[in-house]
Amino acid sequence: MANTTSTDLPPGVRKVGATAAAEDVAPAAIKEQQLEQQVSQLQNDIREIAATLTQLTGEKVTEARGIAETEMQRLKRQGQSALDEVQDQAGALEASLKQTIREKPFTAVASALGVGFILALLSRH
Numbered sequence: 001m002a003n004t005t006s007t008d009l010p011p012g013v014r015k016v017g018a019t020a021a022a023e024d025v026a027p028a029a030i031k032e033q034q035l036e037q038q039v040s041q042l043q044n045d046i047r048e049i050a051a052t053l054t055q056l057t058g059e060k061v062t063e064a065r066g067i068a069e070t071e072m073q074r075l076k077r078q079g080q081s082a083l084d085e086v087q088d089q090a091g092a093l094e095a096s097l098k099q100t101i102r103e104k105p106f107t108a109v110a111s112a113l114g115v116g117f118i119l120a121l122l123s124r125h
Helices: 018-103 105-124
Strands: none
Touching: 018 105
């Protein structure tokens, strides 16, 4: 009997036997290789996305740090200004109090005794 080849078969009829099995394995191997390439490409894409996100995150952190430092310096200057103003007012009050004591020493002593007496009463309760 003669060996059957693809030329011996009518159109639309599949080969049977070892040759057909080998032809079925070849497309599966090609599909597997294509799938592996796609997975590899996806992994590369994910690495690139992660690198981009890391870069963007770093830029945003640097930007936020700059804004925070600028705001901190502004608040520090504002706080120092307020402290200077309070110290100036305290100095003016002290000078005024000294002047009043020089002008009216007996009134100042009497006032101090009265304030001391009130504080003593309040601290007992």
